Amino acid sequence: xxxxxxxxxxxxxxxxxxxxxxxxxxxxxxxxxxxxxxxxxxxxxxxxxxxxxxxxxxxxxxxxxxxxxxxxxxxxxxxxxxxxxxxxxxxxxxxxxxxxxxxxxxxxxxxxxxxxxxxxxxxxxxxxxxxxxxxxxxxxxxxxxxxxxxxxxxxxxxxxxxxxxxxxxxxxxxxxxxxxxxxxxxxxxxxxxxxxxxxxxxxxxxxxxxxxxxxxxxxxxxxxxxxxxxxxxxxxxxxxxxxxxxxxxxxxxxxxxxxxxxxxxxxxxxxxxxxxxxxxxxxxxxxxxxxxxxxxx
Numbered sequence: 001x002x003x004x005x006x007x008x009x010x011x012x013x014x015x016x017x018x019x020x021x022x023x024x025x026x027x028x029x030x031x032x033x034x035x036x037x038x039x040x041x042x043x044x045x046x047x048x049x050x051x052x053x054x055x056x057x058x059x060x061x062x063x064x065x066x067x068x069x070x071x072x073x074x075x076x077x078x079x080x081x082x083x084x085x086x087x088x089x090x091x092x093x094x095x096x097x098x099x100x101x102x103x104x105x106x107x108x109x110x111x112x113x114x115x116x117x118x119x120x121x122x123x124x125x126x127x128x129x130x131x132x133x134x135x136x137x138x139x140x141x142x143x144x145x146x147x148x149x150x151x152x153x154x155x156x157x158x159x160x161x162x163x164x165x166x167x168x169x170x171x172x173x174x175x176x177x178x179x180x181x182x183x184x185x186x187x188x189x190x191x192x193x194x195x196x197x198x199x200x201x202x203x204x205x206x207x208x209x210x211x212x213x214x215x216x217x218x219x220x221x222x223x224x225x226x227x228x229x230x231x232x233x234x235x236x237x238x239x240x241x242x243x244x245x246x247x248x249x250x251x252x253x254x255x256x257x258x259x260x261x262x263x264x265x266x267x268x269x270x271x272x273x274x275x276x277x278x279x280x281x282x283x284x285x286x287x288x289x290x291x292x293x294x295x296x297x
Contacts, residue, residue: 001148002194003167004030004043023146023160024242025078026234027101029109029127031056032075032149032156035063036121041151044190047233049108055190056112062196064118074113075124075149075156079106080142081132082234101233102128124156141237163241168201168271168279171252172262174245179208179259201271201279205263213257216250 004022020043022030028047034040042059046052064070079102106127113120131143148159163170173193180186183206195202219227224243228235231246256262263269270282 001165001167003161003165004045004193018152019148019150021146021148021159021161024239025145026142026232026237027079027082027105029076029078029102029105030147031059031109032073032077032124032147033059033063034073034075034149034151034154036071036073036154038063038070039151039154040064040196041149041154043149046105046109046190049104051190052105052108052112056109056116058190058192060116060118069119071119071121073154074120074122075147076106076109076122077124077126077131077144077147077156077158078142079103079127079131080237081129081140123154139236145239160239168281169203169269171248172269173203175208175212175249175252176203176206178249179206179212182209182211183207199273200282203269203271205266205268206259208253208259210257213253216253220247220250220254 001018002020004020020032020041022043022045025045028045030043030045032041032043034042040063042062044055044059046055060072064072082100082102113122126144132140133143134140144158146159146161148157149155150157173191177191180191186206191204191206193201193203219230222230227243227246228238232238232242260266271279272282274280
């Protein structure tokens with residue numbers, strides 16, 4: 001199983017994996033694109049309209065040749081009615097007044113798919129009102145915030161993941177995603193973590209700055225409620241481990257303020273699948289980084 005991530009800006013396209021999925025999508029949207037003929041599947045976790053066009057281009061490059069006319073299956077899950085209580089009818093008629101995060105993102109994804117020359121079959125559109133439930137007090141909550149796709153069949157299932165199933169280097173990957181905003185080398189692109197031909201996780205380097213550490217130092221002393229309201233776009237519907245995951249990142253930044261400790265010589269962190277199906281840090285990649293470091297000293 002390949003876990004894409006519950007944090008924005010990741011994409012994945014498995015070949016040998018039986019399942020690929022994502023979760024933690026409240027105001028974010030999980031997008032799956034599958035080549036009906038080859039079964040090649042790409043899954044992305046999008047959080048902003050600003051990354052949709054570039055992200056969709058990246059995802060399509062994983063599953064189909066640019067000049068191909070093959071049909072691509074599309075699934076959209078996530079995002080809910082987080083707008084003001086004026087109702088979805090008024091929001092759709094005048095979305096410029098929309099106060100939520102989900103609608104602009106969903107609208108941008110659908111608009112970008114519509115403009116594409118590719119042939120899409122939109123099989124799942126479980127977003128916004130279709131993905132919203134209300135409690136007895138009228139508060140809105142997402143029905144589903146994650147899914148898994150079976151590339152061999154194209155079947156899709158609701159899913160949530162715990163820490164043991166979120167694949168390797170979770171904390172570093174989370175930090176890398178939040179830090180990519182300040183790293184010009186990424187320039188708004190989705191962070192691809194899974195290398196299809198080699199069946200490996202390749203965590204490409206990403207630089208974090210003293211600014212990230214300063215933010216961590218400031219936030220770590222806040223209460224859980226304060227962290228939710230500052231760090232989340234949907235504080236009332238986050239998973240129970242949201243704050244814990246934030247604190248884990250800050251603890252790591254305090255211990256490793258220099259990103260070069262995590263990515264020596266700007267080398268990626270590579271993880272290979274073991275016979276038991278678990279992930280293990282590649283000793284070759286680690287040795288290569290250490291060798292280059294010694295050579296420059």
